[in-house]
Amino acid sequence: MIVSHNEIVTLVNKAFLGMHRETGEADLIANMVAELQMAGLEGIRHFNNASDYILTEQDAPIDILYDGVTEHAGAQELLTSTTIVFDVHGSSIACHLPAILDYALERMTDCPHIILDLHNCHNRWLAYGELIKLASKGIACVARWDNGSAPKHTLFVLNQGHSYPELYFFDDNPSSDYRTQDLVIELSLLNFDLPTYHRDDYSHRISSEQIIELHQQAWKSGIYVDDGEWQTLKQTATNILVENSDQSRQGAGGV
């Protein structure tokens, strides 16, 4: 079916509020879902999948396992980066990423390149909506994660001057360090060298131009959502509603 952006935002907002989590911000999570859906990336399905984790996870803060300067080889010289390793304790990334990015952006005043290595997190696609906000802050960003099923590896590259990322999908396991519960995000004041990531063996690519087109189409004609996923979301959103009664009817102050 076709829905509006505001319908997605409103429904996800209600659905998340109905989960009664202390951690996580309904308005931001609603935006994460809407951005993904606008880009044709199944935001609602990802949120529905996330709901199971969000409902059962603890409202515990994440831990910093490591925070230090690392050196790695650049094209011509050794590059210095700050690496911060977080343990997200099996929580949904949707509930913690905004605070992690706040922390990282503050650190960037001293360090132009930061690597955020997030361990034990779920629903990594939902990071998309927060990461594309970096474009307006002049921060270039790369994010990558491994999946248990195809595509085995996803790569997100958003350089300065672009509103939307280039997305690459790989069917083969791209590295020996294969971690299906982690997410790696790199932030930089300089653009990432696309050839480094633009490997020939990707199975599928979505360009930023395609995403722009999808957005324009969505604003013009509405946003396609899968009927079943929409019904699931609607059902989740009913958790916030209180049963009707004569006493309740008086609570609206009407006649």
Place this chain on the structure above:
Amino acid sequence: MNTQNLNTPLSATLPPAQLLSQPWSHDSQITATDALCRSPNVVMQPERLGAMHQTRLSFVRRLLRKIDRESWQLTKHVWALSPEGFGHVIYRLTTPNAIYHLVVFCNEIADDERNDRVIAQKWDVTFCLVYGEVHEELLQQLQDNVPLQEAGRNSNMVMVLARANKSVRVFDHIVSSLAQGQQPDPEVLAQVGYILRTTAVYGNGKFGIYDFTPLKDDADFGQSFSVQMCAVYLLKQFSVDWVDYLAQQRGGDQAVSLHPQLKRYLGVGNATGLGMAPYLITHPCIVDQWLSTRERALATVLATPITPEPVHYLQKLLSRAVRHLDETVTINEPQQQRNAQAVTELTALMAGFKDEKPAVNGNGITGGNTDGNANQNAMALANADTWGAFLQAHNELSFEAQEVIIACLMELYPEQVDAFEDLMNTDENLELPKGKTIADLIEVLEQRYAWAIHTDFDSGDNAYWFWYRSEDKEEPRLGIRGQEPGVDKELPLDIARQVQRLYTALQDTDKSQTIVAFILKHPKYRAIARRVWTLGHRLMGDIQMNVLHKDALPMHLLRCKLSMFGATKFDPRSDRWVRVTLFQGAPLFDEIHSDEWLFPLLPTRADLNADTFINADIPVASPLVSANLGAQS
């Protein structure tokens, strides 16, 4: 019925309110105009927001100036009604940029099906504003869905979806009178003020209709709520055309058309309930922008030296306001008392104006030397060099009277005020700062949220209510904590309580720690912290209201928003829902002008017998309007 004294703030912890001062601001980016604005502790008090009136910055006023300036055209495109008035009607609206259509469906419903609440299932009239042409297939789709309202799915060419019920008494009286060749009794119309009363006006993607995000740069409807206001204005036109048509059907050659003065007088009613209140809490940046823009415009007026010409115009406006308040019918006793008090206070104020004696201020204004209030008011005018000093001299008047004065003052300098009319939109992002410490956040809390941080939420009265949504069409409702079920599903509208909890949590924290480091360890405070930081650095900031308090009146929130729309005749039906009119007194489309129509007045019998449509007692434009603007009118 809550009869709380309107002049008593809900929180005893408020710092002394000061007019025309800015001790609240710690933002070095503040502009010269901002420095002249009144304090948020004054402006954002719920009792004052709950006394606001339409001003020339209200959205209905801006819309009509735009329609006039750009010569928008309205024509009846399709009139497919049965002799009984059921069927559909389409109006075609042409702007310099696009074509729109108002599609109206008139349905026959039983009297017991007529309900203003969101839980209603049927309405006398359902309507929508459509972008572009309405071809046959779209019309069929609209016919199948618009009458269903929330239960339908509509094309995203629909920009506004709405419904309205008849005021049966007014409707029947007008049609039967006109059919018999007589004008209706103005006194009957005055009891209500409209023929049709909207009960919901949906925009921005609701139920599949057009999303407003792309509208933000739109030449026609880029400003807040302008497209919804336009749909309602066109419904006013339909309502008067409808009664003319039905009178003609019933009375034939004997029938007469409704007098233009009465057509102008009749607005569109609106019944607004608790559902509007959460919007003001969940869109704090928009509320700040509206109130800050209004205050910035007012500041330019308050800084203006008083000269004789606008004083005379102010007298006439105040006189009209007094008559308007006298004519306003409400069943709500506290509102009746507030209206009566404002009439008394404003009448005394005007008496002082008339008592001109040779006491002269620096601008040539004279004051009186008679006894009593009139003398004091005259002296206040004589001693005031600027309108700011004049307003300050009257800050002991009721909020209702003060807000009438403010609305009138803003009419005096149309060019100054109208310069702010396109500044109502804003970025809604709430963000945390980089490089700021807990000490910085505490400073914001203490300077801007003093009304919240010292509240004891363990006290029953301070957390008396909880807000929730009912499964009955998701209607927002209030429940009593500890007595009614549903508190486990409480909506997070408790801003004051969240602020207080944040403030408490910060007390045991290293004050030199950065905010973002604190939030990383305490993520549950991120939402309220970014709200506090963002709103704490905006001019007016958050509404200073603990909505959980036993005495909190949601009505204040409703009236604030409705007055920004441009509503008039506030008729509270309880402390949670209110009837108002929109576009009452507004010029009709075929006579549209940019001039002033503040405080609608009931035409007198003499007015109806006169050839002219303009009340000769009332100037229609400020004498200070420029020749250029006047020519455009």
